[in-house]
Amino acid sequence: MSVTETDILLGKCTQCPIAYAVKRATGRKRNVVVDGQYLTINPDRPCEQEMHLPKKARDFVIKFDSGKKVKPFKFGIPMEMVKQ
Secondary structure (H helix, E strand, C coil), X not given: CEECHHHHHHCECCECHHXXXXXXXXCCXXXXXXXXXXXXXXXXXXXXXXXXXCHHHHHHHHHHHCCCCCCCEECCCCHXXXXX
8 A cells, every 4th residue: 555645635634645545546435534543444334344554654644643744655455455
């Protein structure tokens, strides 16, 4: 999963750049929630998918939400989260 400069520019506290990256990677408009600890796809449905964010992604969220400058980065996400 790549969080790009465009994801960062589009992002805001209510729609994290990581969520934009997930939506772009899946090719679909999905309900994606990033709360600083977890990434959840389709949180309002019985088939929700959740993963604990890796440290690199958690650190990114903390910096971004604090208004600090962040850079594009990559992190792993299970393929089943991307495909469904």
